[in-house]
Amino acid sequence: MMRALLTSLMLLTLITTPALAEDTIKLGAMFDLSGRAAFIGTPTRLVAEMVVEKINAEGGINGRKIELIIADTNADPAKTVSIVKKFIHKDRVVAIIGPTMTDTGMAVKKVVDAGKTPIFMTVGGDPVIMGGKYGPYAWVFKSPQRSSTAVERLFVYLKEKGLTKIALLSAADGFGKDGVHWMAELAPKYGIEIIARESFGTRDTDMTAQLTNVKRGKPQALVAWTIGPAGSIIAKNTVQLGIDLPLFQCHGLPDPKYIELAGTASEGNRMPSTKLMVADQLPDSDPQKPVIREFITMYRDKGYDKQFPINTHSGYAWDAIMIVADAIRKAGTDQEALRQAIEDTTGYVGISGIYTITPEDHNGLGVDSMVMVQVKNGVFTMAE
Template sequence: MKKQLVAFLLIALISLSGPVLAAEPIKIGAFFALSGPAAFIGTPTKLVAEMVVEKINKDGGINGSPLELVVADTESDPQKALLAARRLVEREKVTALVGPTRTDTGMAVKAYLHQRRVPTVMTVGGDPVIMGDRFGPFDWIFKSPQRSSVAVSRVYEYLQSRGVTRVGLLTASDGFGKDGLSWLTSLAGEYGITITANEQFAPTDTDMTTQLVKIRATDPEFIICWTIGPAAALVSKNVQQLGLTIPLMHCHGIPDPKYLELAGDAADGTYMPSTKLMAAEQLSDDDPQKAVVMEFIRLYKDVYQFERQYPMNTHSGYAWDAIMLLAEALRKVGPDDPVAIRDALRQTSGFVGVSGVFTLSEEDHNGLDTDSLIIVKVEQGEWVMQ
C-alpha cells in the first residue's frame, strides 16, 4: 500500500511540474550586451530569453527535446560580439543563435554567421543586418524588431494623417541613427513630406540646442529625432529649454520608462512609434496580438517579476519573438539541418508574436508591417495611444 501511495504521489508531482524532457537538448546560443553602454537593453533581454525557453520546455519543448540556452556577453562591443559568436558556434556547437543587442554588433557578426551557415534571429533595431548588396548577404540572418523602414513608414503614415508636410530631422551619427536617416530621407517623398533640415549629433553629446536652433529656423511642422538611449531625453529637454512649440517625434526605440525618468516633464507631449506592449490595455479586444501581449506582460510582471528591476519597455518582447520563431521552425524540421531551419523560418506565415504578426519570405527576413506599431504620445507620464 505504501509503495502504491509513493508511486501515486510521484506521478502527481510529475504531472504538476509539466512534461519530463529526457531527449538530447537543442542548444540555442544567446549573445547580448550584458555589460557596457547597451547593458540596460541586453540584460533584461537575456532574462526574457531565459523566461521563454523555460515556458517552451514546460510546454513540452521541441517535439520532446528541451531547449538549452547558452549565454554570452558581447560587452556592447562589435569585436567582443564576434568573439562571443565564434565561441557559441565553434565551441558550444549551438544549433542557432539569438541576439545581439545593437545594430553595430549585429553587423560585426553578419559575415561570419553567413560563412558558418548559422540560422540567427537578431534582436537589433537597424535594417542593414537583413539587407544585401553593399551590406553583404543576409541568407542566414533574421530579426524580430521592426525594420527601421517600417518604423519610418509608420511615423510618416501618422504625420500624413494629420496633414503634416514639413519635418526637420535630428539623427544620431551611429549605425542606428544612420540607418534611420537613410529611410527618413528616401521615404519622405512617398508620403508628401518635405525635409526642411537635416542635423546630426554624436550619441555621447550632451547638448543638441545648436542643431535644434538650426531646425527651428526652417519652420518645420514636426521634428523627428532618431536615436536610442539617454540622448533622446536630452533632446526632449533641449526642446523644452528652447521653448519650442514644434511637436517632437522620437523613434521606435524610445518607449521606455527610463526615457520618462530621464526626460522628466520634458517627455510630456512627445510622440513615438511603439510596439503594442506599451499600451496593451488600450488595444481593442479583436486585436490578434492582444492575448499574446497580455500573457507576456503577466509572465514578465507577475510570475517572473522582472518589472521590479527592469521596467518593461518597447524592446522587452524581442527575445520572446526571436526564440518563438526559432522554436516554430525547429518543430517543423528538427535541429539537424541548418538549411531546413533557415527555410522553415522563411516560410513563417501569420505567427502572432509580442512585436507583431510575422509573415517572412526569402526576401523579407523580418516579416512585420506598419500595423505592428502604434503611435503613442506621452501625457502626464503615461503612454497614450493615438
C-alpha cells in the same frame, strides 16, 4: 575477459553518446549586458531565459529541452564576432539569438553566413537583413520592426496631421544612419519635406546647438532618431530653448525610462511603437492581445518589471526564440532545413506583431504591426 569488457564498453559508448548529444538543443544568446545598450540587453536576456523556461516546462521541443548559452557583447563588434565564432565552432549551437545593437549585428553577418548558422537578431536597423553592399543575409533574421516600417508608420501619422515640413536629428551610429536613409528615401512618397538635418554622438550630453540650427529652417515638427538617453536630452533641450514644436521620437524609445529621464519635457512626445506599450487599449478582437497579456503576466510574476519596466523592446527575444522553436519543431536541427523553416514562417502571432517572413523580407512585420503612442500625464497612451 578484458577484450569482452572493452567490447561491451565500446558498444555502450556507441549507444549512449548519440543520446547525450541529442539531450538538449543549444541556442546561443548574446546581448549587450554591460555596454551602452545594457538597459535594453539586460532585460532582453531575462526575457530570453523566461521564454526558454516556458518552452522547457511545456515539454521542450519534440521532447528535448533548450539549453541557452549566454554571452555579453559589451557593445563591442570585435567581441561579438568572437562570441559568434565560439557559439558556432565550440558550442555547436543550432541557432543564435541577438545581439542588441545594429553595429554589432552588422559585424557578424559574414561569420554566420560562413558558419551556416541561423541568427535571429533583436536589433533595430535594417542593414542586418539587407544584401548587396550590406553583405549576405540569407542566415540572418530579426524580430524588431524594420526602421523603414517605423518610418512609414511615422510618416502616415505626420501626413494625417498635416505636418509635412520636418527637421531631423539623428545619432551618428548605425541605427541613426539607417533612420536617416529611410526617411530621405520615403519622404517624397508621403509628401514629407526634410528641411533641416543635424547629427550627434550617442554619448553627447547637450544638443542645443543642433536644435538651434534646425529651428532656423522653421519646421512644423522635430523628429529624433536614436535610442537611449540621447532622446530624453533632446526633449529637455527643446523645452529649455523654448521651441514650441511637436517632438517625435523613433520606435526605439517607447520606454518608461524615457519618461523618467526626460521628465515633464516628455509630455506630449509621440513615437511609433509596438502594441505592447498600450496593451490595455487594444480591442479584444486584436489577435495579439491575449499573447501580449500572457507575456505581461509572466514578466510581472517574475518581478522583472520592478527593475526593468516593460518597454517596446521587451518582446523581441520572446518572438525570436518562439519563431526559432517553432521552426525546429517542424524541421529539426539540421541548419539548412531550420533556416528554411524560419524563412517559411507565416502568421506567427507574437508580442511585436504578426510575422510572415519571406525570402525577401527576413523580418516579416508590416506597418499595421505598429501604433503611434504619446506621453500623456506621464504614461504612454494611444496618440490622438
